[in-house]
Amino acid sequence: MTTTQVGIVGAGPAGMLVATLLRRAGVDCVVVEQRDRAYVEQRSRGGTVEHRVVDLLRRHDLAGGLLSTGQVENKIEFRMGGRRYPLRYDPIAQGRSHYIYPQQFLVRDLVEAYLADGGDLRFETPPA
Structure with a gap:
């Protein structure tokens, strides 16, 4: 049985930065995101x-x-x-x-880093 220490809802810039830093500090976490990866990496907001x-x-x-x-x-x-x-x-x-x-570029960079570090990122996860 696998135990996750931290759950993060949303693969935006804040969630991905926290997840990446936690992962690199040895804290097991999972990120869940309602949307698909393409949407998240193209969603334009701040810059x-x-x-x-x-x-x-x-x-x-x-x-x-x-x-x-x-x-x-x-x-x-x-x-x-x-x-x-x-x-x-x-x-x-x-x-x-x-x-x-652009925020979508930062999110893309953080998603790539998190996944490269072996992070657990689940796109298209419906709300509970």
């Missing part, structure tokens, strides 16, 4: 990866795709009342930037 997440991904050797094809962004623009208010991060962020990297 900004904050510098602390980039650092975490780097530390765990999970940032390859992001660093090779993501775009560094060091400014943001707010728009109010028809006017533009640009803001550069440099003066307030001590040189840190965020990356533009």
Whole structure:
């Protein structure tokens, strides 16, 4: 009989990152996802990866795709009342930037890493 220590519902970026880090720390887990793999890896949502997440991904050797094809962004623009208010991060962020990297690419990278590590990922799992 196999015992799973942790169950994770959803193969989105948070679930896949937690599952991958747990697996690498020796914690047995299973990820269940209602949708099929193609859907999950093409589901477009966010696209900004904050510098602390980039650092975490780097530390765990999970940032390859992001660093090779993501775009560094060091400014943001707010728009109010028809006017533009640009803001550069440099003066307030001590040189840190965020990356533009589509969420579906990050999910794809994490799914591949989790499966390569021998993770248990079950697509098309109906809700209980």
